[in-house]
Amino acid sequence: MVPVLIALALVVAGGLVLAMRRRRSPHPAAIDPFTLSEPWRRHVASAQAAQRRYREITTATPGGPLRDRLVSIGGQVQKAVEECFAIGRRGDDLDEALARLDVPGLDAQLKRATDETARSSVAAQLAAAGRIRSTRDDTDAQLRLLVVRMGELTALAAEVSVGTDATDQLGVGVGDVVTQLEGLRLALQEVNQPGRPATSP
Numbered sequence: 001m002v003p004v005l006i007a008l009a010l011v012v013a014g015g016l017v018l019a020m021r022r023r024r025s026p027h028p029a030a031i032d033p034f035t036l037s038e039p040w041r042r043h044v045a046s047a048q049a050a051q052r053r054y055r056e057i058t059t060a061t062p063g064g065p066l067r068d069r070l071v072s073i074g075g076q077v078q079k080a081v082e083e084c085f086a087i088g089r090r091g092d093d094l095d096e097a098l099a100r101l102d103v104p105g106l107d108a109q110l111k112r113a114t115d116e117t118a119r120s121s122v123a124a125q126l127a128a129a130g131r132i133r134s135t136r137d138d139t140d141a142q143l144r145l146l147v148v149r150m151g152e153l154t155a156l157a158a159e160v161s162v163g164t165d166a167t168d169q170l171g172v173g174v175g176d177v178v179t180q181l182e183g184l185r186l187a188l189q190e191v192n193q194p195g196r197p198a199t200s201p
Contacts (some may be wrong), residue, residue: 031085037095040088043143049083050150051077054157061161069167070157076174080150083181090188094136101129135188142184149177191192 033044054070054077061067106126113119153173160166 026110029067031081033085036088039140039144040091043140043147044081044084044088047081047150048149048155050147051081052144053154057154057157058160066160066163066167070160073157073167073171074173076171076178077150080146080174080178080181083178083185084143084147086185087139087181087188090185091136091139091143094132094188096138097132098129098136101125101132103129139188141186142180146177146180146184149173153177 027104031044031048033041036044039068054074058070058074061070103126106122106129109118110122110126113122153170156166156170156173159172
């Protein structure tokens with residue numbers, strides 16, 4: 001019986017190590033919005049739709065320096081979509097953390113608690129849930145605005161494709177969106193580190 005338990009423990013440990021390696025892999029995961037819950041799924045799907053329109057615009061642009069510039073900026077558009085997906089996965093983590101905390105259950109416990117120590121413990125958990133909720137809602141709002149901005153920049157790309165001299169403006173705009181998305185993702189990584197308080201990014 002003991003050898004069987006040891007073997008099972010080794011299998012479980014091996015699976016955990018493999019999962020951690022995959023999570024830390026430097027290679028980007030396949031971007032599939034349907035692996036996310038709402039609203040994160042919708043945000044990533046909207047970013048992908050903007051990228052598809054951008055690619056269609058680029059493909060329809062005659063070959064030459066203008067198209068080359070659009071192709072170059074397209075690399076940044078891809079980066080923006082990857083960042084959106086990474087943020088969406090973090091958003092899912094926050095939603096799962098809130099579900100595990102069971103705020104309605106904690107509220108009921110706080111009302112029933114008569115011991116001061118128990119009340120303090122439950123109140124601390126509710127405070128943590130409030131911070132996580134604030135971070136989650138702020139992330140949702142910021143990501144929604146940045147995805148809308150991606151759509152606006154796709155419209156600008158359409159103007160550029162027909163000869164409007166705004167390639168610099170387009171490049172700066174896309175770069176700015178990528179920078180803001182990276183900042184949002186890094187802030188969420190700090191929030192999700194073990195032992196750190198859940199504060200708004």
